[in-house]
Amino acid sequence: MVNSTDFSLYNNFAAAVLILDTDNRIVFKNMSFVKSFGSVKNLEKFSKYFSFDICMLDSENILNANPVTFAVESKESFSAQAVYQKSKDQFFYYAIKSFFADGFKILIFKNITSEILYEETEKKYTFIRQQYLSLAQENKRFADLQQSSQAQAVKLALMHRISNVIRExxxxxxxxxxxxxxxxxxxxxxxxxxxxxxxxxxxxxxxxxxxxxxxxxxxxxxxxxxxxxxxxxxxxxxxxxxxxxxxxxxxxxxxxxxxxxxxxxxxxxxxxxxxxxxxxxEESHSDVLHSVASQLGSAIVQASLFAQVKQKNEELETTLKELKETQIQLINSEKMASLGQLVAGVAHEINTPLGSINANNDILAKLIKKLDGSCNDKMLVENIDNINKIDKEAIKRISNIVKSLKRFVRLDESDLQLADINREIDLTLELIKHETKNKIQIVKNYAQLPEIKCYPNMLNQVFMNILINACQSIEKTGMITITTGFENNRLIVKIKDTGCGIDDSIKDKIFAAGTTTKKIGIGTGLGLAICQKIIEKHKGSISFTSQKNAGTEFKIEIPAG
Missing domain, CATH: 3.30.450.40 (GAF domain)
Structure with a gap:
């Protein structure tokens, strides 16, 4: 029980204490009160510095309601939180309690500003922390997204580079x-x-x-x-x-x-x-590697298929080339076989009457000798003798041509034989004399050659083809120079003409089957292709140099065997 006159006990309270009498007059203020609020004398004026933290809606006069007035006028114990405005910019929070003791109204003002501010700070901290955690989650999502984007960019760049290589x-x-x-x-x-x-x-x-x-x-x-x-x-x-x-x-x-x-x-x-x-x-690396492996797998299969197709194409090209070569050889063999049969038939047809003419020529020569002793017309006998000698030379010429033709198409010569190349060239020249007579000068620069192991009839085809081409390239008059030599155990034959030359557009394919510089119906385009195959069969080489309107020179080289 509190003494009615001694309130000194309340000075021990940390909270501010205000004691009123039954007429609501101030009878005591403890030291904490004075320290917090000063020397308050007018209770009504003092109460106006307080306001409810939460408005009391059951007040009879809401406009004049304040927590101190409620605490004073309350007939029962009262408690509330209030805001105390000490100055314009200074506010404090108080927990106000009022109760009756020995006929006095005791009002206790406990400063809870620190607690309120702490709670508010705690709320703000909680809010900020929630915001921080939310932001951290957003940052993590953004970082994950950024990492994913970077990984995707790396993946796409890598795929792009690899794709470029595969495409190229x-x-x-x-x-x-x-x-x-x-x-x-x-x-x-x-x-x-x-x-x-x-x-x-x-x-x-x-x-x-x-x-x-x-x-x-x-x-x-x-x-x-x-x-x-x-x-x-x-x-x-x-x-x-x-x-x-x-x-x-x-x-x-x-x-x-x-x-x-x-x-x-x-x-x-x-x-x-x-x-x-x-x-x-990282998981992103796994995606990249799976993509790389998948694309690489496709590329390996495609490259393998491409290699197989390429190999098949090369095999087909080789087969086609072999077929063309076989075709050329068959055409040449058939041509030579037909020519051989033709020459054999023609030679027989020529030799039969030629034998009769030659026999008659011999008989006539004997008769001329008898006439020379008994005939008075010496001029007539001399003229007949001259005519008989001319006929004898003509018979010899025809006989030599037939023999040359038969040697040129020697179909029985399937094995390598020793041959005098100079003699073989002369044989060929004899056969094309009709092409050169009164038009082309033949210049022979023959070296002393050893006999060469070769297929003579095949080489004669080569010489014939090149010489005929040379003759046909000379429009009016010109010269063909034939040079033979033997160097480093190799036979060398050069045939040079002063004809029109070979056009630059066909130089690279001059030895290809079907290539010709002649008019339609004159050449088949197989001549030089066959020549090349014949020289290759001799393990030699054939080449040429040509200048437009200045002539062409073919060079043949064949190892001595």
Whole structure:
């Protein structure tokens, strides 16, 4: 029970205490009150500095309602939180309690500003923390998105570069080298291998950088779980100190080995092996590697198919070339066979009457000798004798031409024979005398030649073809120079004309079948093609130099055997 006159006990209170009598007059203020509010004398004026933190809606006079008035007028115990405005910019929070004791109204003002501010700070802190956590989540999402975008950009750039290589080349070696180089740079790798799958055995086929190429061709053995990952088309990452189980290459410290299966549909074509010092393997890298492996698998299959098609094309081109050569040989053989039969028939038809003419010529020569002693007309006998001698020379000339034709188409000469090339050229010149007579001067620069082992009838075809072409290239008059020689155990024959020359547009294909400089119906375009095949059969070479309107020179070289 509080003494009615001694309120000194309240000076021990930390809270401000105000005591009123039954007439609501101030009878006591403790030291905390004075310290907080000063010397308050007018209660009504003092109460106006307070306001409710939460308005009391059941007040009879809301406009005049304030917590101190409520506390004073309350017939029962009262408590409320209030705001005290000490100055224009200074506010404090108080918890006001009022109760009756021994007929006095006791008002206690507890300063709860620190608690209120703490709660508000705590709320603000909680709010800020929530905002921070939300922002952190947003930042993480943004970072993840940025990382994903960067990974996607890296992936797209990598795919773009690899795609460019694949589009530009079907060379599997170039494609693999570019792919391994890109992965080497992406992972900051020590080295990168492509290991090919051959009947469930793996062999190193390509490496980057090239300083590790000594392992190319090595068989690469892997553990059972690694093989299972490859079969399941899954990327396998594990630490290792050497390339693979049976490898002799070791690393100074453990490195991460990333094994990426390269597949096409259900087939495992091989694996990419990346050796890197990077400790962490990110999920984005997995996407990149799967994309690279998929594209590489397609490229390998396409390159393989391209190589097969290319090989087939080359085989077809070779077959076509052989067919053309066979065709040329067949045409030439058929032509020579037909010519041989024709010459044989013509020779027989010519030799029969020629034999009679030759016999008659001999008889006439004997009769002339008898007439020379008995006939008085010496002039007549001399004229008859001269005519008989001319006929004798004509018979000899016809006989030589027939013999030359028969030698030219010697079909029985299928084996190599020793031949005098100068004599063979003269034989050919004899046969084309009608082309050169009174038009072309033949200049012979023959060297002393040893007999050469060859197919004489075939070489005669070559000489005939080149000489006929030379004659036909000279429009009016001109010269053909034939030079023979023997150097470094090789026969050399040069045939040079002063004709119109060979046009530049066909020089590169002059030996191709079907190429001709003659008018339609005159040449078949097979002559020089056959010549080249004949010289090649002798393991020799044929070449030419030509200048428009200045002439052409063919050079033939044949080893002596």
């Amino acid at each position: 080349s079907m060379d599997i070696s170039k494609i693999l080298n570019s792919t391994l180089k890109e992965l080497f740079n992406l992972f900051g790798a020590v080295k990168v291998y492509y290991v090919k799958n051959e009947q469930n055995a793996f062999y190193v086929e390509h490496v980057y950088p090239s300083q590790f190429k000594n392992v190319i061709g090595e068989k690469a053995d892997f553990s059972a779980d690694t093989k299972k990952s490859v079969r399941d088309k899954k990327i396998k990452v594990r630490s290792c100190i050497k390339d693979y189980q049976n490898s002799e290459n070791t690393f100074p410290a453990p490195v991460n080995r990333i094994i990426v299966p390269v597949t096409r549909l259900h087939d495992v074509l091989g694996v990419l092996i990346i050796y890197t010092n990077q400790k962490y393997f």
